[in-house]
Each structure stands twice: as C-alpha cells, then as structure tokens.
Amino acid sequence: MLDELSEREQKEVALALLYSTWFAHGTAGHNSYMTLAKVARQAGYRCKFDGEAPVLYRYDDSADAVFESQSDAARSPKDA
Helix, strand or coil, X not given: CHHHCXXXXXXHHHHHHHHHHHCCCXXXXXXXXXXXXXXXXXXXXXXXXXXXXXEEEECCHHHHHHHHCCCHHHCCCXXX
C-alpha cells in the first residue's frame, strides 16, 4: 500500500501523523495536518519516530508488539 504514495507523499503523511501527536497547537497548516493525519489513521497508516526521521508504515499486529515493548519513560509515540 505504501507504494501507492510517492516518497514525498509518504513524508507528508508521516509529518502530519507526527505533528498531530506531538505538536498539535494551532500553527499555520494545523487543520490540514490534523485532517491528513485523521484520514491516514483511518486508512491504517502509522508513524514511528526514533529521533532520526519519521518512518511511515501500515499498521499490523507485529508492529504493535514492537511499540508495546518500548518504555513509556522514553516518551516514544506508539501510533503517531
């Protein structure tokens, strides 16, 4: 499913998911990012951010297990 989006589109969706989880505070483009993130979540997209670059992926149970094992103290988003 990711191959249906160009690399630039994948990055835009990842940014919207990251923004809606961590920075949703009414900046310019706020509504666009929030709407794109909502649609992406409904389509099964998630974003992993490990401090380097956001990684967009399609949700499945195996990915959930990886994120469940992360420490809450690290404040890593499960499903951005």
